[in-house]
Amino acid sequence: MDDEVAVVRRFNRTVTQRIGVLNDDYLARARPLGASRLLWEIDENGVDVRTLRSRLGLDSGYVSRLLRTLETDHLIVIAQEPSDRRIRVVRLTDAGRAERAQLDRLSDDLAAALLEPLGAEQRARLVEAMGTVERLLTAGLVEITIEDPAGEAAQQCLRSYVAELDSRFAGGFEPEASISATAEELRPPSGAFLVARLLGKPIGCGAVKLHAAGPAEVKRMWVSPSARGLGLGRRILHELECRALEASARVIRLETNESLGEAVGLYRSSGYREVPAFNDEPYAHHWFEKTLNDQTRTTCRMT
């Protein structure tokens, strides 16, 4: 662990020096950095000021002023939103688009400059390692929260879940044929539905059905393809176990389909052992069970 921290520290130091500074210098071209960053956040179709503010986490007065400077440079135009005339919508002018393309090019140059002194082999290794770092650092930003299973985010996840099972199961998947897990059953106090979000965007879910007496049941585990390999499934599963423990369950169980290899692997390596079928779920090939012990408990943050 100490070694790990040492590596991370060296990394922080090197990277913020070698990239952080350069990055800022590149982006700030004759214009305050803040203005460039703002320009960067204005997408093709225009954004309202409120969104810009929250995206960059800036004070409203400050943003207003930055927009004014971009406007006087003729890089953007600000117009009222017709449907609500309090709201201003920011749009890039042609000059603004050109400026953004320029920033884009500089950003490419910076990236190329980092790779340039290296040979092909080192370059490939660096790129791969950077990809890994980037993915795993963002994984640290994923937040898992209990949400209403009928909510927008939950429904979005469930649709993806169903679509994925349908494409992966040999004979497709019809939710109606499967054992029920209605919004009612997955809402406290009879259950819990977890949504994992990355910067607000839902990228995974999982649910647990609680039974007054008897084992809790894991349902609806899904992780977006873009977020796989980050240990997110394990985190969701662990959170579900915590919710089950909190509801005084001693045992948690689940069934799964043979086509979901990663999931089966996850369950096995998370301490689940295969047991005889405990229900008649038509899509299941494996049934798993785990006894929730103190070791699970101590790694839970109770809510």
Added chain:
Amino acid sequence: MDDEVAVVRRFNRTVTQRIGVLNDDYLARARPLGASRLLWEIDENGVDVRTLRSRLGLDSGYVSRLLRTLETDHLIVIAQEPSDRRIRVVRLTDAGRAERAQLDRLSDDLAAALLEPLGAEQRARLVEAMGTVERLLTAGLVEITIEDPAGEAAQQCLRSYVAELDSRFAGGFEPEASISATAEELRPPSGAFLVARLLGKPIGCGAVKLHAAGPAEVKRMWVSPSARGLGLGRRILHELECRALEASARVIRLETNESLGEAVGLYRSSGYREVPAFNDEPYAHHWFEKTLNDQTRTTCRMT
């Protein structure tokens, strides 16, 4: 290549956001960031102001003022250097040392916070990837220059070179018994001595002996253990080939000892092919030769 740039760009973005900002917030505790950074650079034995300035790349007036604030906070003392009373030497007080230890701890905390949300497996992968990124990014900072073989840096490298051969060769290594490569022979116009430096510190070397007619000879290739695996040997070798080309050599050759496996691998993969012994170097087991062609030439920056 475009893919690579895209990965690097995403990396730059994510990482500078996630770490750059945090890092600064952590380090700046109730004190301007600049002051903290300065405090950080003062090592146990004291530093002179000039060194601080060049290390951080700051204006002399600015540094002076920052030192003044640290002094009034009783974190440092500034004294004249007895041997040259123009120079001031900065030393940490006990309070300063305590403050630095505190910064140290915060830096550890930050590192731990990045690892904290991840599972063991992801954590290990992140740490490894960070190590790779850090090493390869610094590899990009290595500068290879022609220096005098009798100079301080060159001599330092040569001492390390001899020590290493002595420890790795089965029967030790006596430079006197080996074929000569004197400073005279490795200095322009009869040769060239290259030193690789990382942030000023010598970390590798290599030399070439030129002969009016006939092949050039590679000599004294060495890379510091701390810098291995960065492709530095290959870069030095390539530079030597360029120097040879510049001096109109058509062929370059070298001999090496069987105990230097990495070196043998490097030569083979750099286009050298093994040839019969072309000299009577007592320590050699392999003799290599390469014809310098246009492909080599086009990748050379001529000086």
Added chain:
DNA sequence: CCCGTTATCTGACTAGAGTCAGAGGTCATG
């Protein structure tokens, strides 16, 4: 139409980070 709310803008201010042009010691050298 009034009133509380929301979205944006303006003015006044602060702190940090750094630049620039000397000033004033100190040293090495002829």
Added chain:
DNA sequence: CATGACCTCTGACTCTAGTCAGATAACGGG
């Protein structure tokens, strides 16, 4: 011991980046 080169310090600025307290306009419900 005069002179130019060095090193550090001081004073006077500048520019970013950001905060805070209203002002102003528009909306939405009663």
